Amino acid sequence: MGKKTWFDDGGMRKGEWTAEEDQKLVAYINEHGTCDWRSLPQRAGLQRCGKSCRLRWLNYLRPGIKRGKFTAQEEEDVIKLHAVLGNRWAAIAKQMENRTDNDIKNHWNSCLKKRLSRNGIDPMTHEPIINNLTVKTTSEECGSSSTTTSPSLASPSSSLSSGSARFLNKLAAGISSRQHDLDRIKNILSNPRITSSDQDEEEEGYKRDQKIGGGEEDDFPMWIDEDVMRYMEIDEMECETTSYDSVLYESMHVLDSLF
DNA sequence: AATCATGTCAACCGCAGTGCG
């Protein structure tokens, strides 16, 4: 598997690593550590670029890495963490037991994303896809609401459409940058409070159906907008109109009281 | 048995962030 071996213009070896190369890299790092990736290949006797060595070490050779099939619990954790952190694979990996960001990213793209879509959940916003692919979006840049029909797979910043999704994204940044205790966050996320809302009854019913109707394996708890707003003690309108900075300030305030 | 579609995994590329002179 992987990519066939070849040499680039500078004589650097590319593609699949051999057992001998692995051995050299591990031996060198065990003896000298991982400082200065740039000069490491030469000192370790490898015809590789530093980047390639770093990647090989972090994603494959580093001790304690867990590979192979994800357990149901791990998949559930990835989905919950992705709902909070977005495509911040490195941040997600930090909270998972010995899984690499690459591994998590691969599993998400090849499996979990499709599974969520099949279950009528937008994998980017983790919100139900209303009316079969039609979701309401609000563009902050143009300052107006609009309706689109594409289940966007673009970057989180461009596709996070609802105020709460953007809010969560900022909250996630705060969480990851401050290294808060993830057990607590996991606990909060794994115990969502389902509440009735004076908003769209039909949508609420759909959300309930999603939770109840899905297969056992694919049934994950979800955050609900109103719940997030109430939890953060701000309302939908405020979230839509407040500047990023003040929303972030608000989330930091909440985080401080939480942790 | 052959072909096609889908899944899995490892690796590369380009860009953004950071630190330093």
Added chain:
DNA sequence: CCGCACTGCGGTTGACATGAT
């Protein structure tokens, strides 16, 4: 303040494996 070098991250690619037709 600016430019450069380096690191880390996310998106993407490509090869092989496996399952479906």
